[in-house]
Amino acid sequence: MFNVQPLSKQFESEFWSEINNKTKPLGALGQLETLAIQVLNIQSEIHGKLIKPVQINYPHLLVFAGDHGIADYGVSIAPSAVTGQMVNNFAANGAAINVFSKQLGWQLDVIDTGILQPINSISIRRQRLGCGTKPFHIEPAMSHTIMEQGFVFAKALVHEKFNEGCDLIAFGEMGIGNTSSASAIMSAIMELPAVESVGSGTGIDQATLLKKQQLIQQALDHHRIPKENVLDILATYGGFEIVQICGAMLAAAERKIPIVVDGFICTAAAMIAKLIDPNVQDYFIFAHSSGEQGHDKMLQWFDAKPLLNLDMRLGEGTGAALCLPLIQSALAFYNEMASFEQANVVNVVSDI
Structure with a gap:
């Protein structure tokens, strides 16, 4: 009666690359990062491509x-x-x-x-x-x-x-x-x-x-x-x-x-x-x-x-x-947070 397809996660490496280049230490947003990745994987599965901004509208x-x-x-x-x-x-x-x-x-x-x-x-x-x-x-x-x-x-x-x-x-x-x-x-x-x-x-x-x-x-x-x-x-x-x-x-x-x-x-x-x-x-x-x-x-x-x-x-x-604001925040930082290059901030993590 149901036919659930597994997530292909075809763009997951690109999502992680972008998140890891935000102006923050690696992993500093904790579960918000993995939460963003999960929703991004689902949204990209629907559209078959990278999309931005990713939002929850309804x-x-x-x-x-x-x-x-x-x-x-x-x-x-x-x-x-x-x-x-x-x-x-x-x-x-x-x-x-x-x-x-x-x-x-x-x-x-x-x-x-x-x-x-x-x-x-x-x-x-x-x-x-x-x-x-x-x-x-x-x-x-x-x-x-x-x-x-x-x-x-x-x-x-x-x-x-x-x-x-x-x-x-x-x-x-x-x-x-x-x-x-x-x-x-x-x-x-x-x-x-x-x-x-x-x-x-x-x-x-x-x-x-x-x-x-x-x-x-x-x-x-x-x-x-x-x-x-x-x-x-x-x-x-x-x-x-x-x-x-x-x-x-x-x-x-x-x-x-x-x-x-x-x-x-x-x-x-x-x-x-x-x-x-x-x-x-x-x-x-x-x-x-x-x-x-x-x-x-x-x-x-x-x-x-x-x-x-x-x-x-x-x-x-x-x-x-009560989790809706957390999900929205996970997507907001992905959509709007500057990269090291955009903010003209030295990416210390990449230089190590």
């Missing part, structure tokens, strides 16, 4: 919301009804992601992938796969047919945004119980016990944490899915929002759009996406190291170095949203 952030059957079994401090309440808050522009998107210049869409009760609002896009998933410690969260429909929805949405001019994309999520899904996905792929992947989520107490770990371990023991069976893992443990985020990541990479990967939930979707098509990682920009237990191990699995570490664990795409 960044888009998609927040996918869905409910989870396992939430009814005591894995969160909040009931499933809070998912819908928060979606209403998104529609009213009252959530953190609304504030950050407005402040920083993201175009924002909120997608109902299957919350318990549909919301009648022109601000909410409907791509519903049901009224919440099944409790995955008892039975698979969804069928393969439903999962595949989620991929269809996600691909169509990303292609729509691409046709509108989207040149940077990020994803957020909302769903009570979705850290349970992400933990189960992580454990299944990395072959880890639940105690190593399950964290406190929204801030649960010790008794609830133990209950959450027990239920997820029960699910892992019950289903026993080999790590190679990635679509089975997604259908069994995933949420409707995680399925559509995964599909949207693959669709964005297929269209050669850089992808900003948010925290724990979105990184679980990214793990699935990479196992479906390893080339997708060429397009991943890892936003931040979440405060959720297990996220650092996920990032190590990708051999990824995130841009930020702010102990955030809100979700919604908030960590990804």
Whole structure:
């Protein structure tokens, strides 16, 4: 369903040459330099030539919301009804992601992938796969047919945004119980016990944490899915929002759009996406190291170095949203910073 091409990186040596001749010591801008190179590689792949200036003109952030059957079994401090309440808050522009998107210049869409009760609002896009998933410690969260429909929805949405001019994309999520899904996905792929992947989520107490770990371990023991069976893992443990985020990541990479990967939930979707098509990682920009237990191990699995570490664990795409100025700064220095020759500054590095 997806066909992601690896980056050829045909102009990467030219990009590095130009960056290394800017008026600075070699490597002095750290991760901004490698970030610039990554976006430059993607942009040059689209155009088939060196281009300048390289800019982000239409960044888009998609927040996918869905409910989870396992939430009814005591894995969160909040009931499933809070998912819908928060979606209403998104529609009213009252959530953190609304504030950050407005402040920083993201175009924002909120997608109902299957919350318990549909919301009648022109601000909410409907791509519903049901009224919440099944409790995955008892039975698979969804069928393969439903999962595949989620991929269809996600691909169509990303292609729509691409046709509108989207040149940077990020994803957020909302769903009570979705850290349970992400933990189960992580454990299944990395072959880890639940105690190593399950964290406190929204801030649960010790008794609830133990209950959450027990239920997820029960699910892992019950289903026993080999790590190679990635679509089975997604259908069994995933949420409707995680399925559509995964599909949207693959669709964005297929269209050669850089992808900003948010925290724990979105990184679980990214793990699935990479196992479906390893080339997708060429397009991943890892936003931040979440405060959720297990996220650092996920990032190590990708051999990824995130841009930020702010102990955030809100979700919604908030960590990804905050990275837009860093990406813009990486491109700005490439576009505008003078070379040693232009500035009439002695290139001490070259003279050594």
